[in-house]
Amino acid sequence: MATMHERPFDLLNKALGQQVLIRLKNGDDIRGKIMSFDVHMNLVIEGAEELDEGGGVKAKLGTILLRGGNILFVSPV
Amino acid sequence: MATMHERPFDLLNKALGQQVLIRLKNGDDIRGKIMSFDVHMNLVIEGAEELDEGGGVKAKLGTILLRGGNILFVSPV
């Protein structure tokens, strides 16, 4: 059911500890568990995987600190 | 009838819970229900769909937090 979020970043807060898909500005997709975030949308992603066009795993990145400025969108999966 | 909005972001406020089309700087179009926004134009979009050139659904994205800096325009549909 649709719930009206109060602030966009509430989505990140609710997603903590869960899998998210991150679409980057350069078109790449990264998937992993979101462990923390800050006001710049910098994210720590655990078990991060770089995906290929078909959604398969292209590379395992481990734990990464991703700069928010590179993000197009974040989506809980 | 044309109503003089007081502030551009009033358009987002009125559109909460409704379908919008978002044209990105990279030319892509995303459609979905706007659930929240902030002063950076970061948006939470529910039932987000990536559209192809003809307006058909290219991919279902679910709920996304879209960074405002990637947006060209937002339009209620």
Next chain:
Amino acid sequence: MATMHERPFDLLNKALGQQVLIRLKNGDDIRGKIMSFDVHMNLVIEGAEELDEGGGVKAKLGTILLRGGNILFVSPV
């Protein structure tokens, strides 16, 4: 007759409710009625139309909230 404007944004204030042409950084032209603006040059445009190179209507966009950062110039028409 040439009138010395006090501030560039006075042009937007005078144009409220009137047709403007907006040239975007990506080269696209959008035309419509300007309904509101803010200090970032974010604009609400009513009856927005995307124009082709010859000035004809390529697509009707309806009411849009255009992010100011994408704008090259705005011109009353």
Next chain:
Amino acid sequence: MATMHERPFDLLNKALGQQVLIRLKNGDDIRGKIMSFDVHMNLVIEGAEELDEGGGVKAKLGTILLRGGNILFVSPV
């Protein structure tokens, strides 16, 4: 004779009401009468003309509000 300007923006102040050539970051040239400016180098240009490579008039733009961030340089003509 060379006069030491105190601040770069003094050049704009002195040029008010006069013709200037504006070279944009995208390489385009615009010429017209500068009517106002602000701290972001946003300019209102009256009788603005887009010039072609040879300096001829490619298009008449009328009065425009040009976003400062697009400017490479401004030169009184």
Next chain:
Amino acid sequence: MATMHERPFDLLNKALGQQVLIRLKNGDDIRGKIMSFDVHMNLVIEGAEELDEGGGVKAKLGTILLRGGNILFVSPV
């Protein structure tokens, strides 16, 4: 085991003195020991190596001060 970090930059703090992999926005990879960082994600990397596509060492860079704005992600290795 997954530990919930309080702030994304805690990852950098924990990684001080250890090897990290840095993916740049331009696609290049740099590996080395992180010695310091600041709020802009500027990093001092000791024994920095530029990697080729296969992960081999393309060039030895020594100690570098890397501007944070160029970073896509940082990952402890």
Next chain:
Amino acid sequence: MATMHERPFDLLNKALGQQVLIRLKNGDDIRGKIMSFDVHMNLVIEGAEELDEGGGVKAKLGTILLRGGNILFVSPV
């Protein structure tokens, strides 16, 4: 002899009224007399000349107000 400057902008201050070469981010070179500058590195250049690859004069620009954000480096000549 090498003198330790206290602040990078001291170089601009010392160069006032003298010829400088300016390399732009887009690769173009401009040469002329620096008349003023501000904290954004906006410069007024008198007798500005656009140079071709070989260092010859490609175009005479007169007096220009150059936006600092376009600059790669400035060098006294």
Next chain:
Amino acid sequence: MATMHERPFDLLNKALGQQVLIRLKNGDDIRGKIMSFDVHMNLVIEGAEELDEGGGVKAKLGTILLRGGNILFVSPV
């Protein structure tokens, strides 16, 4: 031996008066003696040389004020 720097900019402070290699965002390399820096990483480089791909001197630039925003990394040599 590895020393834990307290702040990334300490590296610039220690390098004052010494040769550094600067890798620019556009891929170019500049080498010279660092004479001053500020919080934006703007640098004055004395005896600056533009290097070719093989590390040879492509052009002598003299003393330059380099805008920090163009820098990828700085490395003492």
